[in-house]
Amino acid sequence: MKKTEECNRVMDAYLGLDKGERVPFKLTLHLLTCSKCRKQVKGLKMAEKIAKAPLEIPVPIDDESILAVMKKINPRYTSSKNPISITRWIIYGLAMILSMFVFGFSKFQEASKGVLISFYLLFAFAVTVYCAMFVGTNMDFFVKIMTTKKVDRNAEKAGI
Amino acid sequence: MESQRTDIEHLTISRRDSELVKTTLEGDQKSFARLMTLYKKRIVAIGMSFFKNSVDTEDFVQEVFFKAYTKLDTFRGDSMFSTWLTRLAYNLAINSVKRRDEYVQLSDDEILKDMSDTPEEAQIRKITGEAIREAIKELPAQYAVCLDMYFFYDISYAEISNITGLPVNTIKSHIFRAKKILRDKLVERGFV
Numbered sequence: 001m002k003k004t005e006e007c008n009r010v011m012d013a014y015l016g017l018d019k020g021e022r023v024p025f026k027l028t029l030h031l032l033t034c035s036k037c038r039k040q041v042k043g044l045k046m047a048e049k050i051a052k053a054p055l056e057i058p059v060p061i062d063d064e065s066i067l068a069v070m071k072k073i074n075p076r077y078t079s080s081k082n083p084i085s086i087t088r089w090i091i092y093g094l095a096m097i098l099s100m101f102v103f104g105f106s107k108f109q110e111a112s113k114g115v116l117i118s119f120y121l122l123f124a125f126a127v128t129v130y131c132a133m134f135v136g137t138n139m140d141f142f143v144k145i146m147t148t149k150k151v152d153r154n155a156e157k158a159g160i
Numbered sequence: 161m162e163s164q165r166t167d168i169e170h171l172t173i174s175r176r177d178s179e180l181v182k183t184t185l186e187g188d189q190k191s192f193a194r195l196m197t198l199y200k201k202r203i204v205a206i207g208m209s210f211f212k213n214s215v216d217t218e219d220f221v222q223e224v225f226f227k228a229y230t231k232l233d234t235f236r237g238d239s240m241f242s243t244w245l246t247r248l249a250y251n252l253a254i255n256s257v258k259r260r261d262e263y264v265q266l267s268d269d270e271i272l273k274d275m276s277d278t279p280e281e282a283q284i285r286k287i288t289g290e291a292i293r294e295a296i297k298e299l300p301a302q303y304a305v306c307l308d309m310y311f312f313y314d315i316s317y318a319e320i321s322n323i324t325g326l327p328v329n330t331i332k333s334h335i336f337r338a339k340k341i342l343r344d345k346l347v348e349r350g351f352v
Contacts, residue, residue, distance in 0.1 A: 011343070015336050015339045015340055015343065016332065016336055018316050018317045018318070018332075019310070019314065019315070019316040019317075020167055020170055020316065039352040040343055040346070040347065040352045042352065043343070043346040043347075043352030044339065044342065044343055044346070044352075046284060047284050047285075047288045047342055047346060048288075048311065050277075050281050050285050050288070051285060051288045051311045051312055052311070052312055052313070052314040054201070054272045054273065054312075055201045055202050055205060055272075055312055055313060055314075056201075056314070057201065058197040058198050058200075058201075059196075059197050059200045059201060060197065061193055061194070061197055063196075063197065063200065065200065065218055065221050065222055065225075066193055066196045066197060066200065066225075068222055069196065069222050069225045069226055069229070070189065070192075070193055072222070072226055073189060073192070073226070073229055074189055077189060077193075079193075
């Protein structure tokens with residue numbers, strides 16, 4: 001009976017907490033020892049997380065109403081959506097590397113050392129330029145990945 | 161523990177938005193387009209609740225963002241950009257001549273259907289909607305929007321009070337009741 005009263009008191013205190021508000025130590029202590037309350041808290045957290053998720057999904061940059069507003073702001077505005085997908089970048093990159101390898105090996109016997117060195121230098125230069133262009137035109141994608149990883153690392157450090 | 165995660169998330173979002181506002185004010189219009197991609201769904205949801213049709217909602221969305229752009233220099237950063245934008249949208253909606261009398265609860269809306277939902281998540285989302293509708297039955301009409309703001313828009317008590325001008329303690333007690341109903345429903349349906 002005493003346990004139920006304590007559970008009710010703790011759950012009422014928990015339900016009164018605001019978004020982002022730190023759970024008081026007393027409540028945390030009770031949650032550590034009471035699986036019933038812990039399950040309820042876990043369920044509530046999950047419900048709140050699921051409820052807010054759909055409104056947090058961004059819309060595409062070339063969305064019609066976004067373009068309409070941007071045209072009002074600046075009539076010459078154009079969406080800068082990347083026309084080449086990441087998958088295509090990877091496929092074309094691999095095809096380029098593969099064709100260079102095939103060409104290099106097929107000429108390996110007949111070509112002189114100087115020609116081969118020039119070829120491989122050109123090969124290295126082409127791959128470097130391609131990689132730089134890939135990263136440069138997909139900067140948003142890499143920044144997003146790095147930000148997500150940073151948030152996860154911080155969360156891990158905080159023991160969440 | 162969860163609150164620490166929320167703190168980190170809020171800080172990350174706040175920094176990202178402040179940076180986008182700053183670069184917009186420096187003349188980079190693409191940064192403003194990015195802000196719109198992040199908050200369009202939220203503004204559409206507010207519009208649908210107040211106008212109940214997609215044509216007026218589309219006009220509303222464009223009006224909100226255009227006004228936000230023209231008034232961006234008044235954003236001082238003492239609240240989150242999302243709160244500032246929501247307050248602007250809320251004020252435009254309640255003062256609009258096209259606005260319908262009754263606010264429509266977001267828990268019914270198509271916009272909340274997430275294609276990535278697992279069956280369990282869909283069920284929990286449905287229960288949350290039921291709990292909010294049940295809590296709202298006994299509330300004065302103006303508080304319906306507060307429950308939506310807390311559960312679906314992820315806005316804190318103080319920020320809701322800041323946006324709507326309603327007293328924070330009253331908001332808190334109504335949300336408390338909705339949470340209690342939600343908890344009971346989750347227990348009843350065997351989710352906890």
